[in-house]
Amino acid sequence: MNNDDPPVQEWIDECSNNINNNSNNVIVPIYNNGYDYGDKDKLPLDRVVDDNYNDKLSSEHDPLIKKGNSDALDAGPIWRQAFFKDKVMINVFFALGMCTVVMSGLMLPLVFTEYVKYHHPTYTSQQVESEAAHLKSIADSLPYVANFLLSPLLGMMSDRIGRKWIMALIQLLQIIDMLMIGLASWKKVIIPLYISHSLAGVSNGMISIVFSYLADITTKAERATWFIIVGTGMGISLAGSPLIEILFLKFSFNVAVFGNIGFLIAGMFCLLPIVNSLHYSEGRLKPASANLVKANTNPFSAILMLFRSSKYIIFYALLNLSFNFTLQDTLTTSFYYTQLRYGWIPWQCAVSTSLIGVAVFVWSGIAIPLLLRWFSERLLVVVCFFCSATFHIAYTFAFDQYMWQVSICLGSFSLVIINLIQSIISKATPPDIQGTVLSGVSSLASLGAAAGSYSSANIFAYFISSSAPFYMPGMQFLVNAVLIYITCILSLIVYKRVPEPRPRSSIIDAEEKVPVLSINA
Structure with missing residues (x-):
């Protein structure tokens, strides 16, 4: 585990608090390179998944992880990739x-x-x-x-x-x-x-x-x-x-x-x-x-x-x-x-x-x-x-x-x-x-x-x-x-x-933020 990774216990505690609050839509924070993007209001891409969103767009056409399918976070086999x-x-x-x-x-x-x-x-x-x-x-x-x-x-x-x-x-x-x-x-x-x-x-x-x-x-x-x-x-x-x-x-x-x-x-x-x-x-x-x-x-x-x-x-x-x-x-x-x-x-x-x-x-x-x-x-x-x-x-x-x-x-x-x-x-x-x-x-x-x-x-x-x-x-x-x-x-x-340039994006910031998972309790 890298030194910049968030403490695992802190992550578990936050998940437990969300579940204890009997929320219909439990937000599980995902950490990437030491950054906490669990707060959905801070997401740059407005990528929070809720029931309404899931009805509008099938998971097959959306790279987001539905229903807590954490395995999809890994690249995995090519046939399990999004799209x-x-x-x-x-x-x-x-x-x-x-x-x-x-x-x-x-x-x-x-x-x-x-x-x-x-x-x-x-x-x-x-x-x-x-x-x-x-x-x-x-x-x-x-x-x-x-x-x-x-x-x-x-x-x-x-x-x-x-x-x-x-x-x-x-x-x-x-x-x-x-x-x-x-x-x-x-x-x-x-x-x-x-x-x-x-x-x-x-x-x-x-x-x-x-x-x-x-x-x-x-x-x-x-x-x-x-x-x-x-x-x-x-x-x-x-x-x-x-x-x-x-x-x-x-x-x-x-x-x-x-x-x-x-x-x-x-x-x-x-x-x-x-x-x-x-x-x-x-x-x-x-x-x-x-x-x-x-x-x-x-x-x-x-x-x-x-x-x-x-x-x-x-x-x-x-x-x-x-x-x-x-x-x-x-x-x-x-x-x-x-x-x-x-x-x-x-x-x-x-x-x-x-x-x-x-x-x-x-x-x-x-x-x-x-x-x-x-x-x-x-x-x-x-x-x-x-x-x-x-x-x-x-x-x-x-x-x-x-x-x-x-x-x-x-x-x-x-x-x-x-x-x-x-x-x-x-x-x-x-x-x-x-x-x-x-x-x-x-x-x-x-x-x-x-x-x-x-x-x-x-x-x-x-x-x-x-x-x-x-x-x-x-x-x-x-x-x-x-x-x-x-x-x-x-x-x-x-x-x-000619050196290879640093990847640029006019939509996604260089410190790329990842979305949250949505788990319907």
Whole structure:
């Protein structure tokens, strides 16, 4: 027992006095770090539980301890945590959304290839690949531009009306986009696809909103675990969805379109039973008097505010931007690259993506939780950047398809950077502006992703065309490898020179007060 702990006998005496007074609602004081918060009038969050309160809000959606269930004070098994159902459902929702992202990623190259063949029947196969890659680079870039412009607005709205409704809106836009993908294939028109794909680009900020939702309903101690679970779900989606999509395509393109829409609708149903996290902060009820921070919906102003907020957050936001820029080479060119270099057909690309998903599952669900026992998140970010740069060199010179597959699976370790950086920034951000800050970070990253997708696809298209000084289909990987090595060095400098800030909260004081227990006598 610490010297600052209150005497146990004093605690027992106070409980006994409350019981002897025949109170209908016995207040049991809880002591934390030597502070007595037994006086309900002093509670900053107005967290006293009485019978009326219990009737209004079920214990399943409230992290308070009802009926003297003191065991819940301990973290205990993950399934006994508060909001367990909501945490599970939001992970299922995100995993289903990731499935459609991966599956549409397999459909788009087919759409643009068929479009070019239809409108340019005299093109050689190499010309078709080059032109289709160029057209796809536009479709890949526009969603990031839309996400950049709309992320601050969505972040502000998620802080005002709740993450749940913003996620539902994004899901609806993705359903419309999937219908336009079908239209592009059926009618050989791409303008409607460009428009819908741009609007659905806000889904690129979905992971930030999901992390904000989890930040609302998790304590800091629980958060890292659930962020890792998000990454694990991402791996499962990557592993399973390509095989499902190939099965859909074996029937017809129409089955693939409506099958993907079915996944999106299933995701919408996952949102129905979850609690609106608007009323919570770090797993606890917000006070009724909590003030909302005024948010700016101008993306440029939002980024400027981000740069004025905290050096620590700025540095990691810039590292996130760099990673999103260099990530696009594998996302936007892998299909055409493997088709051109190894003669792969769609089912081989699907199997490759599934193997990457298995690797991501291993990294996120097994390797990272083990590594976090001995190493900090910040150090792992440095390691991930180094691995990413090294394997980009391997992608460039993967003359054999098996060398490519092994390299891409091992290199997928770097994908955990997304979750690690989101977790780092989330922990350094006041809880009542999680959505605003993380959406600002997402908006900044979208600029990098838009530039990265456009540049990578066009570098690839140029170096396989007759205009290039030499033929090198992997040039985009080599260029990005240099950039990632530079980013790795910068991340190491940030790790060594920039100290981790003390956790801040604009709702909960640094000497965090804990609520009282309610026991109905």
